[in-house]
Amino acid sequence: MAITVLYDERAFATQGERIEAGELWLSAGDLHGATGWQMKPEGICRDERCVPIPPARRSEFLAPDGGFNLSAFARHLNEPVVHDDEAGVWFFGKAPGARRDALLAGEAPDFRLPDLDGKLHALSDYRGRKVLLLTWASW
Numbered sequence: 001m002a003i004t005v006l007y008d009e010r011a012f013a014t015q016g017e018r019i020e021a022g023e024l025w026l027s028a029g030d031l032h033g034a035t036g037w038q039m040k041p042e043g044i045c046r047d048e049r050c051v052p053i054p055p056a057r058r059s060e061f062l063a064p065d066g067g068f069n070l071s072a073f074a075r076h077l078n079e080p081v082v083h084d085d086e087a088g089v090w091f092f093g094k095a096p097g098a099r100r101d102a103l104l105a106g107e108a109p110d111f112r113l114p115d116l117d118g119k120l121h122a123l124s125d126y127r128g129r130k131v132l133l134l135t136w137a138s139w
Contacts, residue, residue: 005034005070006091018067024083024090025067035092039068051077108133 003017003024012034018025032038036046043052044061051073053061061069061076070092074081080093094102102109110124123131 002088004089005030006089007035008092008094010034010036019085022071022083023069024071025063026070028066028068031068031070035070037073044068044073 002013002015003019005012005014005024005026012030014026014030014034016027016030026034028039037044038046039062040050043050045051060072063069071081071083071090074092078095078097081090082093083090093099108123110122112120112122114120
C-alpha cells in the first residue's frame with residue numbers, strides 16, 4: 001500500500017516504505033523526497049543543518065539495508081508524529097520551539113481556502129490589511 005508522508009508542507013507518496021512496530025522506515029531517496037533531509041557521513045542533513053546520529057542509537061535510526069527510521073528521527077527532533085494506518089498517511093509536525101517562534105512573531109501562517117464560488121484565496125493576499133477569520137466545526 002502506498003504511504004503519504006506529510007512533512008513541512010510537503011505531501012510525498014511512497015511505495016518504498018516499511019512499517020515495523022509503529023515505526024516508518026524510508027529509503028534514502030524517499031527520505032530526501034519526502035522531507036528534504038539527506039543521509040551524509042556527518043549525519044542527517046537538510047540545507048545547512050546537520051543532526052549527528054548518536055553512535056549508541058545508530059540501529060534505532062539506520063537499517064542494514066540503508067533504510068532510515070523517520071518516526072524515530074522526528075521524535076529525536078521533538079517533532080510530533082501522527083499516523084493513520086487505514087488511510088496510509090503519516091504527518092510530522094513542527095517542533096515546539098519552531099511553533100513558539102511562529103506564535104511570538106504574531107503573524108498567522110499562510111493558508112489557502114476556496115470561497116463559495118470555488119476561487120482560492122490565500123491569507124498572504126491580505127497581508128497589511130485587517131482580516132476577520134471565522135471558523136466552525138460540528139464536533
